[in-house]
Amino acid sequence: MPHDIIIVGGGPIGIACALEAQKHGMSYLILEKGPIVNSLFNYPINMQFFSSSEKLEVGSVPFISKEAKPKRDEALEYYRRIVTSNDLNIHLFEEVAHVQKKATLFQVKTSKAAYQAKNIIVATGFYDIPNSMNVPGEELAKVTHYYKDPHFYAKQKVAVIGASNSSVDAALECYRKGADVTMIIRGSGIGERVKYWVKPDIENRIKEGSIKAFYNAEVVEITPNSISFKIGDTLHSLENDYVLALTGYKPNFEFLKNIGIELSADEKLYPVYNEDTMESNVENLYLAGVICGGMDTHLWFIENSRIHADLIIQDILKKI
The missing domain is CATH 3.50.50.60 (FAD/NAD(P)-binding domain)
Structure with a gap:
């Protein structure tokens, strides 16, 4: 039936x-x-x-x-x-x-x-x-659109893509487990919908330099050892071990x-x-x-x- x-x-x-x-x-x-x-x-x-x-x-x-x-x-x-x-x-x-x-x-x-x-x-x-970034190197094993446990990233150079709740949580947790964290953000600041008790934390960590952040930035390429992004017409490249592409x-x-x-x-x-x-x-x-x-x-x-x-x-x- x-x-x-x-x-x-x-x-x-x-x-x-x-x-x-x-x-x-x-x-x-x-x-x-x-x-x-x-x-x-x-x-x-x-x-x-x-x-x-x-x-x-x-x-x-x-x-x-x-x-x-x-x-x-x-x-x-x-x-x-x-x-x-x-x-x-x-x-x-x-x-x-x-x-x-x-x-x-x-x-x-x-x-x-x-x-x-x-x-x-x-x-x-x-x-x-996941929303794809559509950039060369996105298919590499070092890139993930899902974040689970910060312990894995201890003592690693980690790029977190995005400024949403998931990106902010990942950046803070990885930083506190000993990762070298850089946030690459398309907009001009941390997302407005980020949890109100977390937003001051991430902004203060960025202000003091514990977590590096690049705003108005767009990822253009990921290689096994680096990540490149543009801010305006200027190209930047960073040494990198892992990419958390938390792009929604x-x-x-x-x-x-x-x-x-x-x-x-x-x-x-x-x-x-x-x-x-x-x-x-x-x-x-x-x-x-x-x-x-x-x-x-x-x-x-x-x-x-x-x-x-x-x-x-x-x-x-x-x-x-």
């Missing part, structure tokens, strides 16, 4: 959708290509959320943390316990390859099996595809287009959906979470997209 709902993505919002579906006695299946809350699992080990714990809660389940703003390990524990204690129907390490609507049912093919569903919820987030991430737009979702014609690539129901231009196919923001990945996050679960399930219930 087809499921009432298949949820693509087992992150916090996908879990919230499953809880809401389960509450109303609907048959559902979460398909997650990695472990539970795969994106959070791949966050830096010491990452601390901007939001306080109660704003990360889903399904009215309390989130108790040691500090007001929880860290990655506490979030993993919280969402894992929700999945296990509610015995959510979730298939892990099973990637969705294709979704196609035939008549009134969606045909879903994964890396392991095939399924049918009356409704689809896409809650895939945006952390899987984007949703899988090809997946969205392949399943029939229309995107805006501008560079933002906003997917088309009804803000009152979260239903896309494809009937009975819904969007939830950060995926709704297109390239503006800062518009939606756990705190303000938890409501998507209720909007979606209520709309599905009205159609039954």
Whole structure:
């Protein structure tokens, strides 16, 4: 029998959708290509959320943390316990390859099996595809678009590309573990959305010279032993061991287009959906979470997209 709902993505919002579906006695299946809350699992080990714990809660389940703003390990524990204690129907390490609507049912093919569903919820987030710098040497092993543990970079010359929360966290942590850190920043300063309790720290470290920073700079080439960048017409080159290219991430737009979702014609690539129901231009196919923001990945996050679960399930219930 087809499921009432298949949820693509087992992150916090996908879990919230499953809880809401389960509450109303609907048959559902979460398909997650990695472990539970795969994106959070791949966050830096010491990452601390901007939001306080109660704003990360889903399904009215309390989130108790040691500090007001929880860290990655506490979030993993919280969402894992929700999945296990509610015995959510979730298939892990099973990637969705294709979704196609035939008549009134969606045909879903994964890396392991095939399924049918009356409704689809896409809650895939945006952390899987890094924004490329498109420069020579970006493919070198010394370059990574993901940052995990600062210990690895101790006593190394590290270039951090960007001035967002992830870049600032990486620069500070690597510096404090003994790395020689240089930030290469396209803009004129540290990002305005950097966590307010971290921003003074990075600015003071730059001011005192503990962390070097180059502003209005654009990377032009990476070699095994150096990194080159331009400021205006002036070319700079630094000795370098590792590059943390924390240039942001984007949703899988090809997946969205392949399943029939229309995107805006501008560079933002906003997917088309009804803000009152979260239903896309494809009937009975819904969007939830950060995926709704297109390239503006800062518009939606756990705190303000938890409501998507209720909007979606209520709309599905009205159609039954």
